[in-house]
Amino acid sequence: MQPNFILTASRHDVTSVLEDITELTLGDLCRACGAQVDIIIELISEGVIEITSIEQSLPQEHWRFSGVHLHRAKVAMRLHRDLGVNFAGAALALQLMDELEGVKLKLRSFAV
Amino acid sequence: MEFKDYYLVMGLEKSATPEDIKGAHRKLARKYHPDVSKEKDAEARFKELAEAYDVLKDPEKRAAYDRLGANYKAGQEFQPPPDWADRQAEAGSYSQSFQDVDGQDHSAFFDALFRGMGRGQNGTQQRSYEAFDMHGQDQHARIQIEVEDSYNGATRTLQLRVQTQGNDGRPQLADRTIEFVIPKGIRAGQHIRLAAQGGPGMGNGSPGDLYLDVEMLPHPLYRTDGYDVLMDLPIAPWEAALGAEVVAPTPTGQVEVKIPAGSVTGRKLRLKGRGLPGKTPGDFYFVLRLTQPIAERDADKKAYADLQTAFKTFNPRAQVEALEKTLNTG
Numbered sequence: 001m002q003p004n005f006i007l008t009a010s011r012h013d014v015t016s017v018l019e020d021i022t023e024l025t026l027g028d029l030c031r032a033c034g035a036q037v038d039i040i041i042e043l044i045s046e047g048v049i050e051i052t053s054i055e056q057s058l059p060q061e062h063w064r065f066s067g068v069h070l071h072r073a074k075v076a077m078r079l080h081r082d083l084g085v086n087f088a089g090a091a092l093a094l095q096l097m098d099e100l101e102g103v104k105l106k107l108r109s110f111a112v
Numbered sequence: 113m114e115f116k117d118y119y120l121v122m123g124l125e126k127s128a129t130p131e132d133i134k135g136a137h138r139k140l141a142r143k144y145h146p147d148v149s150k151e152k153d154a155e156a157r158f159k160e161l162a163e164a165y166d167v168l169k170d171p172e173k174r175a176a177y178d179r180l181g182a183n184y185k186a187g188q189e190f191q192p193p194p195d196w197a198d199r200q201a202e203a204g205s206y207s208q209s210f211q212d213v214d215g216q217d218h219s220a221f222f223d224a225l226f227r228g229m230g231r232g233q234n235g236t237q238q239r240s241y242e243a244f245d246m247h248g249q250d251q252h253a254r255i256q257i258e259v260e261d262s263y264n265g266a267t268r269t270l271q272l273r274v275q276t277q278g279n280d281g282r283p284q285l286a287d288r289t290i291e292f293v294i295p296k297g298i299r300a301g302q303h304i305r306l307a308a309q310g311g312p313g314m315g316n317g318s319p320g321d322l323y324l325d326v327e328m329l330p331h332p333l334y335r336t337d338g339y340d341v342l343m344d345l346p347i348a349p350w351e352a353a354l355g356a357e358v359v360a361p362t363p364t365g366q367v368e369v370k371i372p373a374g375s376v377t378g379r380k381l382r383l384k385g386r387g388l389p390g391k392t393p394g395d396f397y398f399v400l401r402l403t404q405p406i407a408e409r410d411a412d413k414k415a416y417a418d419l420q421t422a423f424k425t426f427n428p429r430a431q432v433e434a435l436e437k438t439l440n441t442g
Contacts, residue, residue: 015293018303018323032321034247071303074250075147080338082158083141093148101301 010086029065033073038075047085048076048094116221117186118164118177126178130169131348133375137165142340146252155254161173163218171227180225192224247322249311256327257294259334259341264361265296270324290322297390300328300336334363342380346403347371361397362386369398373408377402 024032029040036059043049049069055062071098076090085093119126122136143149144158151157168171184190268289278284292306303323310320328336336341347361355373359366364386371381379400387394391397407413427433 015295016305016307017295018305019299021305031247034250062281067303067305076145079145082145084138097148105337 018067018071021070022064023069024065024067026060026063026065029073032070032110033077035073035077042087043073043076047091048087049107050071113190113220113224115181115184115186115188115190116160116164116219117181120186121160121164122168124168130171133168136168137161138363141165146254149264152187158285159218163222163235166218167222167226177225194311215356219245230335246314248313248317250320250323251310252325253325254325255294256329257298258329259331259336259362259388261294262298262336263297267296268292268294274320284401289325292324292433294326297393298326299338299388299389300326303327309375333361336388339392341394342399344401345369345381345398346401347375349402349404350401351401352376360398373402375400 011017026037026040029035030037033040040049044051049065049072051063051065051069055064072094076087079085079090079093080087119128122133122140124132124136128136135385141158141267142153144154144161145274146155146158149158155185167177172299180192221276251272251274252274253272255268257266269289272285272288274288290306290309292304294304298304306322306324313319317427334341336342342365343360343362347356347358350356351358351371352375353373353410355375356371358369358370358371362383367383370379377400381398383398384398385393385414405412407416
């Protein structure tokens, strides 16, 4: 289908690497995920997002998250929405995908 | 436009039960979900699947589609009947049940059949345009880069087809071209975030962000492991045994490599800080691989025979034999 109109090309200089982002607050994370606080708490308790137990014992406003947390939260939410897996299942899927990546990397280093 | 066979997309017969449809959707969604799948066209297949499921799971939409589709085959040129929109509007069927999957842009075929009915008139989505300021949807795209792009940084343009809101409030498609910078030191599996370049917000809502999943194209020479970059360096047995100085390529230019005497296959020679750039740059490694010449001429064979004489006591399988012995006695 032909689009109805063409937007002009835009140059975008505000580029960041998601994984390099650190120091997101719980509020930042909620906004970026479009999720309520209780969803994020559930993601933490199911192990989708890992924060240290010391951090968990602090008041929520002191919690800090990274771009990696943000990415994992978003993937878990999409898997939940699109595939119907619960957050425990999503945590397992994420863990297995990480392992798969590691194995693939190892495999490549053996290939001559 | 082309007729889309939603049954074909989902691998189903026309007689499929709602359970069959749900089951097929689950199975294919797992296979093609962009977060999980490594299939090349996963995203397109997933969207196609979502569209097919959107229609077939809804008894009313499915019935309308079946009535229309009885005479069509996949890929055939298709025009909706002239009175189609009127008939559907009278039936008033989709207004409540219409829910776009993730606000995705469905095909022109889907648009012609179902768009503008529920949503354009009294659909839930339409109401939300009026009532709320909503943050725009984040969007995702996959980009493939070369290892050199990570070393040097690069500028790329990306063409995206996005759904926007027309003057009449109805969604419409637009092509967008975005020029962006690939930051130096980007690694495979990372995500570039272009703030506010995602889907438009509703009302006074801010636009969503655009996330680019970074995939590193396989390079004939180099492979990456996090910030480290590795390359296999073939060497001759005498270079390994006696040591040598050889010239070898790296992404930052040719270097002279000093191979220490007594090297073995798999030995890694490190060039500190010559991996992917970053706050703590990675290292570059040459991984030595011994390559032996094939003995073709008599002189070659004599050279190998001389080696054999010189290493009379060398047993290449000494370790295997020792292990075997332990296993048998243990």
